[in-house]
Amino acid sequence: MPTSKVYFTDMRCKVGDGLLDKLDRLIQKAGIEQIDFKQKYVAIKIHFGEPGNLAFLRPNFAKVVADKIKALGGRPFLTDCNTLYVGRRNNALVHMDAAFENGYSPLSTGCQNIIADGLKGTDDVDVPIPGGTYCKVAKIGRAIMDADIVISLNHFKGHENTGFGGALKNLGMGSGSRGGKMIMHNDGKPTVDQNVCIGCKGCTKFCNQNAILFDANKKARIDHNLCVGCGRCIGACNAHAVSNESGSSNEALNCKIAEFAQAVVHGRPNFHINVVNQVSPYCDCHGESDAPIVPDIGIFAGFDPVAMDKACIDAVNAAPGIATSIWGDREHTHHDHFTDIHPTTDWRTQISHAEKIGLGSGTYELITVK
Numbered sequence: 001m002p003t004s005k006v007y008f009t010d011m012r013c014k015v016g017d018g019l020l021d022k023l024d025r026l027i028q029k030a031g032i033e034q035i036d037f038k039q040k041y042v043a044i045k046i047h048f049g050e051p052g053n054l055a056f057l058r059p060n061f062a063k064v065v066a067d068k069i070k071a072l073g074g075r076p077f078l079t080d081c082n083t084l085y086v087g088r089r090n091n092a093l094v095h096m097d098a099a100f101e102n103g104y105s106p107l108s109t110g111c112q113n114i115i116a117d118g119l120k121g122t123d124d125v126d127v128p129i130p131g132g133t134y135c136k137v138a139k140i141g142r143a144i145m146d147a148d149i150v151i152s153l154n155h156f157k158g159h160e161n162t163g164f165g166g167a168l169k170n171l172g173m174g175s176g177s178r179g180g181k182m183i184m185h186n187d188g189k190p191t192v193d194q195n196v197c198i199g200c201k202g203c204t205k206f207c208n209q210n211a212i213l214f215d216a217n218k219k220a221r222i223d224h225n226l227c228v229g230c231g232r233c234i235g236a237c238n239a240h241a242v243s244n245e246s247g248s249s250n251e252a253l254n255c256k257i258a259e260f261a262q263a264v265v266h267g268r269p270n271f272h273i274n275v276v277n278q279v280s281p282y283c284d285c286h287g288e289s290d291a292p293i294v295p296d297i298g299i300f301a302g303f304d305p306v307a308m309d310k311a312c313i314d315a316v317n318a319a320p321g322i323a324t325s326i327w328g329d330r331e332h333t334h335h336d337h338f339t340d341i342h343p344t345t346d347w348r349t350q351i352s353h354a355e356k357i358g359l360g361s362g363t364y365e366l367i368t369v370k
């Protein structure tokens with residue numbers, strides 16, 4: 001595998017030189033100015049954060065990126081697609097409300113928010129996937145495909161189905177329309193271990209499909225005819241009673257995410273930024289954010305989203321786990337924070353499949369920017 005350059009700056013700030021200044025220097029050193037932005041529409045793919053979650057990226061980071069693009073002559077907009085599951089981002093109206101509530105407005109970021117797959121999540125484009133083996137075509141939100149350039153601005157953290165969430169997840173799953181998300185999820189329909197379930201019904205309010213039923217013994221059961229495999233109930237169950245039937249389902253999900261990410265960036269200029277702070281164990285799609293599993297690490301940037309995600313995984317795994325987080329509740333048998341916390345999924349499949357289809361390289365050179 002060729003070696004890709006990944007640029008990194010840590011969280012330390014001298015008086016008068018804040019993290020936003022460091023982000024500006026980082027993306028410049030990483031080469032964002034090599035892209036010809038003049039008069040180009042630039043999709044900045046972001047996750048606005050589910051209301052109630054406090055780990056999502058502050059809009060201040062987005063403003064630095066949008067200002068840079070505007071200074072280089074581009075026309076940036078912040079964008080995301082609607083979700084499959086119940087929550088505050090499953091149609092464009094509530095999604096825009098959520099973005100504003102979390103501070104994303106033209107006043108704070110200097111650019112507009114566009115929900116890429118439209119009012120009901122149906123405005124998508126069928127995009128061929130070069131090298132795709134699980135899917136031949138990805139359903140991607142139209143506004144993302146209409147853009148000339150794609151920038152991903154990602155909060156790097158854990159994820160209950162994929163182990164970690166970074167650039168590949170934000171690009172792949174996040175750019176999928178509701179139909180696209182269904183394609184990625186539908187191999188992963190979970191089951192409930194009734195020996196573990198305590199019948200609290202906590203999972204039911206997270207299920208948009210009314211797929212969680214209760215047997216006479218008051219234990220939960222998932223009707224796979226109704227379930228769309230969104231995975232929300234897995235993270236919702238405090239008793240850890242819900243899991244995927246087999247590792248192969250999460251493996252397929254990880255591979256499909258890589259393939260959708262390939263569809264989004266292929267043939268267009270693209271650039272990626274991962275902020276590794278508030279490394280919560282779960283996705284920002286949750287309406288809460290559990291305590292970070294490691295201390296804040298820094299910001300990574302570069303042209304190769306695979307190398308960047310791998311660099312972030314390595315940095316998190318090299319950091320000490322925080323004993324007062326979920327990390328402290330787990331047995332540390334895998335010597336890998338993500339696998340210790342989410343043992344039913346193997347994050348490696350996302351990286352290795354992305355490499356296999358030519359999206360990028362998991363081999364990288366880390367260049368520190370002060």
Ligand code: SF4
Binds near residue numbers: 197204
């Ligand atoms: S949240 Fe978990 S323990 Fe509670 S009913 Fe659902 S599956 Fe059972």
Ligand code: SF4
Binds near residue numbers: 207
């Ligand atoms: S049962 Fe779980 S995975 Fe299936 S649709 Fe409901 S929340 Fe999603």
